[in-house]
Amino acid sequence: MNQDSFRNFQQGLSEVSRWLFPLAVIWLLGAIGLGWLVKVSLIMLGLLLVTPIVLVLGVSWWLRRNLVQDQCPVCGYEFVGLERSEFRCPSCSEVLQAENRHFVRSSPPGTIDVNAVEVTAQAIED
Numbered sequence: 001m002n003q004d005s006f007r008n009f010q011q012g013l014s015e016v017s018r019w020l021f022p023l024a025v026i027w028l029l030g031a032i033g034l035g036w037l038v039k040v041s042l043i044m045l046g047l048l049l050v051t052p053i054v055l056v057l058g059v060s061w062w063l064r065r066n067l068v069q070d071q072c073p074v075c076g077y078e079f080v081g082l083e084r085s086e087f088r089c090p091s092c093s094e095v096l097q098a099e100n101r102h103f104v105r106s107s108p109p110g111t112i113d114v115n116a117v118e119v120t121a122q123a124i125e126d
């Protein structure tokens, strides 16, 4: 019984000392004039924690602004492209551009786009 409570006391002490040790080190560094070291390492730790979060948020915001999902105007294949850039349709390899969140054909200057219209043939009989 007495032995048991002593062991519990020892375990509790080791638990407390585990928490107190970093505080003691910080206090000691502050006492010998190295408080700036503690501050710098805390700032570095904060930056290490904050930087990945900021990066992930920034990249996802940028992707949401710049990724365009639309259908190819030529073959109708739906895929994702980058806003204000030229790329090829993965299905029909037509050169396309993303403008105002839609894909448009990127044709060289001077090219006239023509839409084919189907005309039904009528036999004229006299």
Ligand SMILES: [Zn+2]
Pocket (backbone or CB within 6 Å): 072, 073, 074, 075, 076, 077, 089, 090, 091, 092, 093, 094
């Ligand atoms: Zn296509």
